[in-house]
Amino acid sequence: MLTQLLTGWITHQRWFAGKGRPIDELGIDSDVELAPGLRHLIISVHQAGTHDRYQLLLGADGHTSGRYSHARIGEGYYDAAYDPDLTGTLLTGMADGHDLGPLRFRHLEGVEIDTSLRSLVLGAEQSNTSLVYGETYICKLFRRLIPGVNPELEIVTALARHGAHHIAQPYGWIETDLDGEPTTLAMTQEFLATANDGWALALASVRDLYASFDPSACDAGGDFSSEAYRLGVATAEVHRELAAAFPTDVMESQDVKQMVEDHRRRLAGAIAEVPQLAAYAPVAQEAYQRVADVVAEIPVQRVHGDYHLGQVMRTTTDWVVLDFEGEPGQPLAERRALSSPLRDVAGMLRSFDYAARHLLADHPDADELRPRAIEWAELNRSSFLAGYSAGGGRLQAEDAVLLRALELVKAVYEVTYEARNRPAWLPIPMAAFQVER
Numbered sequence: 165m166l167t168q169l170l171t172g173w174i175t176h177q178r179w180f181a182g183k184g185r186p187i188d189e190l191g192i193d194s195d196v197e198l199a200p201g202l203r204h205l206i207i208s209v210h211q212a213g214t215h216d217r218y219q220l221l222l223g224a225d226g227h228t229s230g231r232y233s234h235a236r237i238g239e240g241y242y243d244a245a246y247d248p249d250l251t252g253t254l255l256t257g258m259a260d261g262h263d264l265g266p267l268r269f270r271h272l273e274g275v276e277i278d279t280s281l282r283s284l285v286l287g288a289e290q291s292n293t294s295l296v297y298g299e300t301y302i303c304k305l306f307r308r309l310i311p312g313v314n315p316e317l318e319i320v321t322a323l324a325r326h327g328a329h330h331i332a333q334p335y336g337w338i339e340t341d342l343d344g345e346p347t348t349l350a351m352t353q354e355f356l357a358t359a360n361d362g363w364a365l366a367l368a369s370v371r372d373l374y375a376s377f378d379p380s381a382c383d384a385g386g387d388f389s390s391e392a393y394r395l396g397v398a399t400a401e402v403h404r405e406l407a408a409a410f411p412t413d414v415m416e417s418q419d420v421k422q423m424v425e426d427h428r429r430r431l432a433g434a435i436a437e438v439p440q441l442a443a444y445a446p447v448a449q450e451a452y453q454r455v456a457d458v459v460a461e462i463p464v465q466r467v468h469g470d471y472h473l474g475q476v477m478r479t480t481t482d483w484v485v486l487d488f489e490g491e492p493g494q495p496l497a498e499r500r501a502l503s504s505p506l507r508d509v510a511g512m513l514r515s516f517d518y519a520a521r522h523l524l525a526d527h528p529d530a531d532e533l534r535p536r537a538i539e540w541a542e543l544n545r546s547s548f549l550a551g552y553s554a555g556g557g558r559l560q561a562e563d564a565v566l567l568r569a570l571e572l573v574k575a576v577y578e579v580t581y582e583a584r585n586r587p588a589w590l591p592i593p594m595a596a597f598q599v600e601r
């Protein structure tokens with residue numbers, strides 16, 4: 165029976181959020197035939213008081229004669245995201261803009277989608293599954309479904325309408341209604357075939373520095389600081405475009421204090437999960453208290469929300485910002501709430517620290533290299549900030565208190581993220597509390 169097969173299979177998927185807990189019940193909420201041999205399923209998973217929904221492209225084995233054994237779900241069925249003979253149906257649907265039962269396929273006005281391209285699943289499985297069509301489109305299938313328009317779709321379509329150029333152009337999307345709300349199932353964007361992601365570029369620079377005999381970060385061959393500066397400029401431009409495309413506001417003193425309270429609560433939650441963090445709690449508490457004491461108001465707007473080097477790509481001409489979804493796992497309302505753009509600035513500053521430190525973990529000369537790693541991070545942090553200011557981003561002397569606190573807020577988030585996903589990386593965010601700024 166299909167639900168039994170799915171129950172056994174889903175717990176092994178990278179994107180399944182309920183790992184380690186038994187499934188009480190799995191049901192099929194929606195089952196739509198997209199093409200012969202291809203069904204679109206929305207599955208409900210009930211586990212000890214939680215209810216999550218996931219989507220799946222279900223292929224019938226008869227169609228493939230077992231060619232997609234790596235995507236096998238069980239006798240007779242496989243995950244058809246891996247079958248390029250079937251995934252063209254998604255492009256055709258978006259190109260036509262038709263409805264299929266409860267599913268709505270849409271494209272942006274004026275966009276023509278090439279339906280002849282074949283897909284490949286991008287790299288390793290993440291929280292979502294991305295299909296790359298030829299070298300032209302990337303279609304992200306959101307696996308775990310949260311009712312509401314996905315912030316990534318909402319933001320990039322609004323920015324595209326405003327003529328923004330630091331984004332991958334959106335082309336189309338698929339949606340349905342969940343709990344009475346239009347809910348994004350997938351979105352298709354321009355695939356940046358020749359671009360490199362910021363994390364890979366930064367690591368190349370750090371490796372180069374470690375290998376070189378130059379005494380300082382700025383003299384090393386693979387200097388990244390001019391790129392960090394350009395990234396700062398691009399970030400300021402994206403913030404300006406977000407402020408033009410969405411409402412803005414000013415957070416008054418009472419709300420600033422409320423925000424500080426929320427950060428304190430999150431810190432307490434993180435300590436409950438990762439007790440070693442307790443030793444550094446006073447550092448964060450002090451930074452938060454300074455915000456409550458001296459910051460009277462904060463300009464707020466839509467922001468990226470989970471900004472780091474893995475979310476930016478360098479094309480031949482400029483930096484492009486991806487994945488405006490906010491922090492995965494946070495409720496949609498929180499991810500869409502207005503925030504200080506310094507939150508993104510703080511996120512990227514943390515990312516320079518990550519890039520500098522993560523290669524130290526297994527390095528035989530870690531103690532010798534540590535000062536150079538710190539120097540690399542400081543150089544790129546200051547270049548990024550200089551670029552952000554030059555690009556028109558608000559960064560005044562009095563913003564230092566808020567920026568410091570937001571960096572520690574991000575480090576607290578990273579502590580729980582690493583404890584859950586990559587415990588060996590935990591020392592990287594922990595080090596953020598040991599640096600005096």
Ligand SMILES: Nc1ncnc2c1ncn2[C@@H]1O[C@H](COP(=O)(O)OP(=O)(O)O)[C@@H](O)[C@H]1O
Nearest residue numbers: 290291292302332353354355356361474486487
């Ligand atoms: N438009 C794009 N063009 C080229 N590569 C992309 C594009 N979007 C995403 N990628 C690649 O996929 C990776 C993960 O993308 P992302 O949107 O951050 O997914 P996730 O939400 O799973 O983290 C990026 O680091 C990048 O390498």
Ligand SMILES: O=P(O)(O)O[C@H]1O[C@H](CO)[C@@H](O[C@H]2O[C@H](CO)[C@@H](O)[C@H](O)[C@H]2O)[C@H](O)[C@H]1O
Nearest residue numbers: 363470472473474491492511514515518578581
């Ligand atoms: O890219 P995602 O939306 O999945 O973001 C999550 O995973 C990130 C790691 O892939 C994580 O980022 C942290 O590690 C990065 C290096 O791998 C580093 O550059 C970031 O600064 C650091 O926060 C992110 O926090 C998490 O939400």
